[in-house]
Amino acid sequence: MDSTTTDTATGPPPAPMGRRERKKAATRQAIADAALRLFLERGYDDVGIREIADAADVSTTTLFKHFPVKEALVFDEDADQETRLVAAVRERPEGQSIPIALREHALTTRLAAADGDARFTAFTNLVAGTPALRDYAQNMWLRHTAALARAIAEESGLAPGDPACTALAHFALQAPRAAYAHDDPRQAVSRAFELLEHGWSALTQIEA
Structure with a gap:
C-alpha cells in the first residue's frame, strides 16, 4: 500500500x-x-x-x-512513488522552487492518502511493528533519496553528489512521515518546508 x-x-x-x-x-x-x-x-x-x-x-x-x-507485497507502489517524486521536481511549474514543488507533492499525495483513513493508520502500524518491513522501508527510502537527490542536482545545476541535494531530498522525504504524529499534519508539513525553502534559497543564491 x-x-x-x-x-x-x-x-x-x-x-x-x-x-x-x-x-x-x-x-x-x-x-x-x-x-x-x-x-x-x-x-x-x-x-x-x-x-x-x-x-x-x-x-x-x-x-x-x-x-x-514477501516485503514487496506491502510496498506495491514503490517504483511509482519514486517516479512521482522525480516528476514533481522535473515537471514543476516555471518559477516554482524545488522545495515548494516537493511540499505540494507531499500535501497532495502522501498526506492526502492519510487524511481520515483508518486503513492507512493500520498500514503504518503494521510496518512500524514488523522489523522486516521497517528494514525494507528504510532501504526503499534510501533509494528514493538517491534518485531524488540526482534530480535536484540536475535541475539546480549543482554537481552530482552535492551533499546539499542529498540533504534536501532526505528532509523532504522525512517531513511528511514526521508530521503524522501532529494534530495538524498539513500545517506541520508546511512549516517544515518553509524551513527547507529558506535554507535552499539562501544556498542557491550563494552558489549563483
Missing part, C-alpha cells in the same frame, strides 16, 4: 494500456490487495506466500513474478 495521486503533469496523456498490460496490472493489484488484507487481519509474520496466492487466485510462481520478495 502506498499513497495514490492525481497526475498533474502537462503534456500528452500516456497511451492506453493494451489488454495484456491491463490484465497484468489487475493481477498485480489483486495480489497486493489480498496480501495487505491478510497482513492486517493476522499480522505479517503469520501469513504465508501460498495463502496470499490462494486468496488472489494465482499460483505462487505468478506471485513471485510480480513480487520477488
Whole structure:
C-alpha cells in the first residue's frame, strides 16, 4: 500500500494500456490487495506466500513474478512513488522552487492518502511493528533519496553528489512521515518546508 495521486503533469496523456498490460496490472493489484488484507487481519509474520496466492487466485510462481520478495507485497507502489517524486521536481511549474514543488507533492499525495483513513493508520502500524518491513522501508527510502537527490542536482545545476541535494531530498522525504504524529499534519508539513525553502534559497543564491 502506498499513497495514490492525481497526475498533474502537462503534456500528452500516456497511451492506453493494451489488454495484456491491463490484465497484468489487475493481477498485480489483486495480489497486493489480498496480501495487505491478510497482513492486517493476522499480522505479517503469520501469513504465508501460498495463502496470499490462494486468496488472489494465482499460483505462487505468478506471485513471485510480480513480487520477488514477501516485503514487496506491502510496498506495491514503490517504483511509482519514486517516479512521482522525480516528476514533481522535473515537471514543476516555471518559477516554482524545488522545495515548494516537493511540499505540494507531499500535501497532495502522501498526506492526502492519510487524511481520515483508518486503513492507512493500520498500514503504518503494521510496518512500524514488523522489523522486516521497517528494514525494507528504510532501504526503499534510501533509494528514493538517491534518485531524488540526482534530480535536484540536475535541475539546480549543482554537481552530482552535492551533499546539499542529498540533504534536501532526505528532509523532504522525512517531513511528511514526521508530521503524522501532529494534530495538524498539513500545517506541520508546511512549516517544515518553509524551513527547507529558506535554507535552499539562501544556498542557491550563494552558489549563483
